[in-house]
Amino acid sequence: MILYDYIRPPLLDGGYRMRLATEVTIQPAGGGAFEAQPLDGQDFFFNVEGPRFSLAPSEVAAVFPPRNGHGPFDSALPHVALGRRTLPWERPLAADYTAAPGDTPYPFLALVLFEESECELKRNLALSDVVPTAVFQRLGSPDNIRCDAVEADEALLRSLLPMPSELQLLTHVRHVNVDDRELSAGDSDGYFAVVMSNRVPRSGAKYVSCLVSVEERTDLLPTTDPAASLDGGTVTGVQDLPATEVESTFALSPKSLGTSILAADVDKMSRLGANPAAEAAAKLDVSVIVLRPKARLVLLHSWTFACEGDGTFRQLMQNLDVGMMGDVDPERKLAVTDTGHLKIDVVDRLGAPETSWYRGPLVSQPLTRDPLGPYHNADQARRLVVDTGAEDITYASAFEVGRLLAAADARLAQELMRWRRGAFRSSSQKFNMDLLEAKMRLTPIQDPLAPVALVYAVDTLTKIASGSGPLADPFGIGLVEASPLLQPTAVAAAFGLASEADASALLGLDASRSAPIAVVIPAQPQTLDAVLNDTAGTALLGRQRARVLDNAVVTLKGVGR
C-alpha cells in the first residue's frame, strides 16, 4: 500500500476557454525587418465537470465502519474510500484557500460524523434552500440544482467540522494491489481517495456518517483551533443557559426556528440587528431567547452504523464455522454421506416420485476425473449406486445445467453452429481434395491454408505443359482387353474347350503377350531441313500433340465444365 498526500487533477472543475492563435512573422522579400502578421485566432470553450452537489453511489468504493454495521468501532475513525483518486481536489475549497502548484491543495469534501439524533437528512432540496444566499452566489448561482442535504445545529456543525488545514490532513490517496480481490472491485486501478472523519464514535451510540461538500462554506468551517485545548482530558462543557425556545416569531417564517432555518431567514435574522436573539425577545416580550439556528450542508453520501457489540473484521473471522464441504452440524439433521451425496426427491420421467442421490461440484475429497467422456445426453451420465440401489443424478444434473446455460445464450448457440459448420466444411473440403488428387493425379497439398484452386490450376497446367498429362487410355487397349470375348476362362466355358490354356492359345494371348514387340527405330542424324521436309513425321507429331490436348480436355471435362 502506498499513500499519497494528494493527487491534484490537471484541471479543476470549471469553465475554460482555449484560445488557438498562430504567430507569424514575415520578412519582406529582399531582406529587412520582420513584420508580425498574426493569423486569426479562434476560441474554444469547454467545461470540466465532476460530482459537485451529488455523488453517484458507484463512486464510493468502501466505507468504514461498514454500512449498517454493528460493532465495537469506538477506536476507529470513520472514513470513506472514493474510487476516483482526484475527486476531493477537483474543486477549489474557496477563493481564500487555493494552493500554489506543489503545495497541498484544499479538498472540498469532509466526512462529518453525527449521532443519530444530532442531524436530519433532507432529500431533494433546491440548492438555494440548502446554502445561504452569499454562499449560493459564491457557488455561481447555478440554476435548477436539487440536492440532498444534512441539517444540524449550526453551533454543533462549527464544533464538528474540521478547519481547512485539518481537511488537508484528513484526505489522502492510497494505492493498493487489486490482484487478489473479488471481481466487484471491477475496473479499479487500485487508487482510492480516502476521506476520514475527525470524530471518534462513542460506544453505545448510533451514528450517521455524512460525506458533505464544504465548497465555499467558509461561513461554517472553523478557522482557528479552539484555544482551550485539553490533552484528552474531560471537559464539562459549556452549560446551556436556561432558555425558552420559541417555535416561531412574526419576523421569521414559522418553520424557521427550532426546526430549520433557511438561507432567506438567515438574511432576515442578520437584518434584525447585532443581537438577533435579544431583539426577537424584545418583540416577543420574552426574557431570553436562545436562537438555535440550523445549518444545512450539501450531502453527497451517507450511511449509518451502530457502535455496539462484536463485529469487527477480526471477531467475525475468528468466529467463522470452518470446515470442509459436507461438514454438517449434527443438530441440523442433514443426512450427508461421506462422499458428499445428499438424498433429493425428484420426479422421474414417468411421473413417479423417486429419491435420488445428488452431489454438487464442490466436494470434500479429491476425485479422479471421469475418463469415459464425452457424453452426448444426460441419460448417459445417470448412474446407479450399487450400495443403495438408488440413482445418482449428479452428473446428469450437471449436463442439464450446462445445456440450459448454453441454450439461454443466443450468441453461444450461433457460435456453436458456426463451429460445427466450419468443421463440416473443412472435412468436406478435405474429401474433395483427396478426390481430385486421386482422379487427376495432382500433387497433394501439404499446407492446409494454401489456396486450393490456385495450386491445383497451376499444378494441372504444369503437368499439361510438361507433356506428362494424365493419359486416359489413349489407345483403348484397356477397353478391348476387358471384353468378355478375350477372357480365356469365358471363352473356354462358352466353347466347351478342354482347358484355359487352349483358349489362350486360340485367342493368341500367350504368344503376343509373352514377348513384347520391340520396334527399333534406327537413330539417324538429322538436320533441321531433313526434319522439316519429312512431312509424314511432322504430321505424326502434330497428331500426337492433338491427342495429348484431347486427353487433357477429356479428363478435365468432368470437373471443369
Place this chain on the structure above:
Amino acid sequence: MRPPAVTARETLRARLQSPAQEAPLDQDGALPPYMESFLAHLRVLVGVPFEYLVPDERLLPTESIRFFYLDRSWTDRLVDGALAVGQIGSREGAHYHAHAAQLSTLLDQSERMVRPLQRKVDFDTAKTQVEANPSPADVVTGFILRSSVVRQWPHMDVRAYSRVIPEPYDAVDHVADQLHALRIELLAPSVMIALFEREPQMVILEEPHHGVQFGVRHTGARLTIPLRDGLGNQISVANASVPVNAPVRPGHNDVLRVAALRDALQAARAAHPTAVDQTGAAAFAISVLDPPWRQHFQGTEDLHDRPGLSYVAVASRSVDEQLQTQVKLILGER
C-alpha cells in the same frame, strides 16, 4: 441415407467460379473465441445456479466457510451439456466425439484466463498470457464463504499459499508460493467463492487495504495514538508502545484536533527519531492507521492418500466398510 447437402462437384464448381480465389486464411473448424470463453467460464462454474453448488442450505450455514475440491467430472459434464445444444443428429454427435479430447485439453488451459477476462483483459491478451506457460490441468480447490464480513468489508484480499508461511510476512515476498486464483467472486452480497489451482496449505483473508481503519486507543478517559514508524509498525520501547495523547476539542471530547495532533506527533519525533515525519496527509494517515487483520486458514487434514478409501468417480461407489454402513443407515430411514 439422406442425400448429402452438397456434392464434391458442386463445391469445386463454386470454388472455381468464386471471384476471390484466395482461400480464407483462418482454418475452418477452429474454436470461436466467444465459445472458448463461455466454456472456460463454465469450467470454473460461472453462471451455475447456487442451489446446484450448495444443494442444501444446511451445508453452508450463516457465518461459515467451507473448503472444497472441485469435481472435474462435474465441470466436464457441464461442458458436455453446453455442447449438446443443437446436437440433433449423429453428424453433430460424431463431430463432438472427435473433438472432445482436444477440446478438453484446450479448456484445461483456457480456464486459467477466466479471471483476466472477468477483469476486462481482452481475449487475445489473456489467451497469449495463458499459452505462454502451458501446464496440464491440476486439481482445483477453493472455498465458499458465507458471512456478513463479505458484505461489510468489500474487496478483501484473498490469497492461497502452497506452504504455511509464519507471520509476519510481506505478501510481496511470497508471490512464488502463492497459488494461482482461478476465480474470486461474490455469488451473493454475503457469499464469496474462490477457486485456486492446486492444493493450498494456507489460505488467508485480509482486511481490505483501502479500507484499513484509522485507530485510536482509549487510555482511561483520554484518547491516545501509538507512535508508528514510516512503515506503519508501532515503535516500542521496552515492549510497550509509545502513546501520544490525542488533543480534543473543548466541549466535544470525541472530536480530534487534527492539526494539533499532527503537531504532537511531530513533537514526539524528537524523542523517537524513527517515527514517521509529518510531511502531509499521507504521513498523518500512516500514524493513525491500524494494520489490517489477516485471517489464516491452515492445517486442514489432507485425506488424499488415506488408505482404504477409494473413490470411483463415475459410480461414486464407496468400498469403505464404515461408509457403507453409514449409507445404509441413512437409507434405513426411508
